[in-house]
Amino acid sequence: MRISSVTMFEQSTASMNRQQSDFLKISQQIASGRRVVNPSDDPQAASRAIGVDQSMAITEQYTNARVSARNSLAQTESIVNSVADAITRAKELLIQASSDTLSNADRESVSSELKGVYETLIGQANATDGNGRHLFGGYKDNAPPFARTPDGNVVYNGDANGRQQQVDSMRLMPVAESGKSIFQSVASSAGYIAKAESSNAGNVTFSGLRTQNASDDNYGGSFAIQFSVADSGDGFTYSVIGGDGAELSTGSYIGNGQQIVFGGLSITLDGMPAAGDQISVARAGSEEQPADLFKTMEAAISVLEKPAETPTEKAALRNTLSTSMRELDNALDNVLTVRASAGARLNELDVIDAVGSNRMMNYTQTLSDLVDLDYAEAISEYSLRQVGLQAAQKTFVDMKSMSLFNYM
Incomplete structure (x- = not known):
């Protein structure tokens, strides 16, 4: 096998480059972590x-x-x-x-x-x-x-x-x-709210609007309590009208804290109305009683x-x-x-x-x-690559000064 000086130089250089590349790689890993x-x-x-x-x-x-x-x-x-x-x-x-x-x-x-x-x-x-x-x-x-x-x-x-x-x-x-x-x-x-019409001419007041029977067939709808003069001309009557316009109940109105029950609700009225006066009752937040602070x-x-x-x-x-x-x-x-x-x-x-x-x-x-990076492993690898690079460098230094002419 023929071994020339060029071959030895090329092998030594390749070994040093490889060792240096591995050394730089582990150095970069340690530097970056x-x-x-x-x-x-x-x-x-x-x-x-x-x-x-x-x-x-x-x-x-x-x-x-x-x-x-x-x-x-x-x-x-x-x-x-x-x-x-x-x-x-x-x-x-x-x-x-x-x-x-x-x-x-x-x-x-x-x-x-x-x-x-x-x-x-x-x-x-x-x-x-x-x-x-x-x-x-x-x-x-x-x-x-x-x-x-x-x-x-x-x-x-x-x-x-x-x-x-x-x-x-x-x-x-x-x-x-x-x-x-x-x-x-x-x-x-929120429950029901009662409201007197602004056009009322009498002095009827309301209080004590309460729910008595939430399972009533008409519960949940809107109502209007309308007052009119009694047929006899003596006193007043009231009619409770549902939201669909149907008359739900009627009765004589005598005032003095009279309680009226309708649609699962009850309300207490006092004072005397004028013919045509009306009190509306509807659920809060409904179309008839919109909420607006x-x-x-x-x-x-x-x-x-x-x-x-x-x-x-x-x-x-x-x-x-x-x-x-x-x-x-x-x-x-x-x-x-x-x-x-x-x-x-x-x-x-x-x-x-x-x-x-x-x-x-x-x-x-x-x-x-x-x-x-595992630093313990990396530092051990770093030391190994450093030794390998130094060995490759020393081998090259020793080999470059050798020549076959020394033995002739």
């Missing part, structure tokens, strides 16, 4: 690591989304709590105004404070978050959801849907309520600003305040339900956060198992 620096180091582990990295990035995005959702829900809960306080104060003022000892001037003073509560509610309904978006406008959050019309009423211009946000892979969570669900809705448990406040303020001197005016005052207080009770129940829902979602976010944190820890451990 990763076993898989390039995909070629372990193609299967590198492929799985990409998938784990993507899962970690998505989990981090959901974590950021939950921070935003938590801020919105915390602001909603805080404002709704303030709304509940305002409604409670309004109810206290109406109870105070219902006292027969108050003069017209006293009631006008109560009305002034009630106006302040009313303005506070409008301000809270148009509250914004830290980014300038209106909290209770639904997806129409670039303008105040509640606006005054030229006649002084408040109307809702927002979206009926509450904003939602993806806070986890399988959870799309409502993070803000629509103004309609807070200020123009009632809880599902601002209209309730407007009606109460309006009646308190009017003098109540005649029996008819006093009856209108008492009936309007009675209806308004019932509506405020329903509004408060609804607001507290919304507040409880926001609190429940805040608690749910805490649970999802804990699950997300555990998931992130699992991903981190999996990624570490795939690509991270």
Whole structure:
């Protein structure tokens, strides 16, 4: 076999290059702390690591989304709590105004404070978050959801849907309520409300509207109690008309705390009517009795600003305040339900956060198992490659000075 000097040089150089490549590779692994620096180091582990990295990035995005959702829900809960306080104060003022000892001037003073509560509610309904978006406008959050019309009423211009946000892979969570669900809705448990027509000329007042038999065939519908002069011309009769216009019952009306039972309900009436007077009874939140906190406040303020001197005016005052207080009770129940829902979602976010944190820890451990370096093994390999490189270098130095001419 012929061994030339060129062959020895080529073999020695190839050995040094191979040893140096292995040495640099282990050096790079130690410097980066990763076993898989390039995909070629372990193609299967590198492929799985990409998938784990993507899962970690998505989990981090959901974590950021939950921070935003938590801020919105915390602001909603805080404002709704303030709304509940305002409604409670309004109810206290109406109870105070219902006292027969108050003069017209006293009631006008109560009305002034009630106006302040009313303005506070409008301000809270148009509250914004830290980014300038209106909290209770639904997806129409670039303008105040509640606006005054030229006649002084408040109307809702927002979206009926509450904003939602993806806070986890399988959870799309409502993070803000629509103004309609807070200020123009009632809880599902809300009952019936009675209301005297503004055109009533008599002084009939109502109280004690209660449910007596929820299984009655007519329960759940709307009713109207209409008064007319008795056929004898002496006294009055009443007729209870259902929502379909059918007459459900009739009877003589004598006043003095008379109780009338109809459609599974009972109501106590007092005072004397005029022919044509009417009292409507309907479920809160129905088409006949729509829920609107601002209209309730407007009606109460309006009646308190009017003098109540005649029996008819006093009856209108008492009936309007009675209806308004019932509506405020329903509004408060609804607001507290919304507040409880926001609190429940805040608690749910805490649970999802804990699950997300555990998931992130699992991903981190999996990624570490795939690509991270075993330093003890790597340092041993580093020492071995260093010795191998030094041996290859020394062999080359020794061989390059050798020549067959030395033996001739």
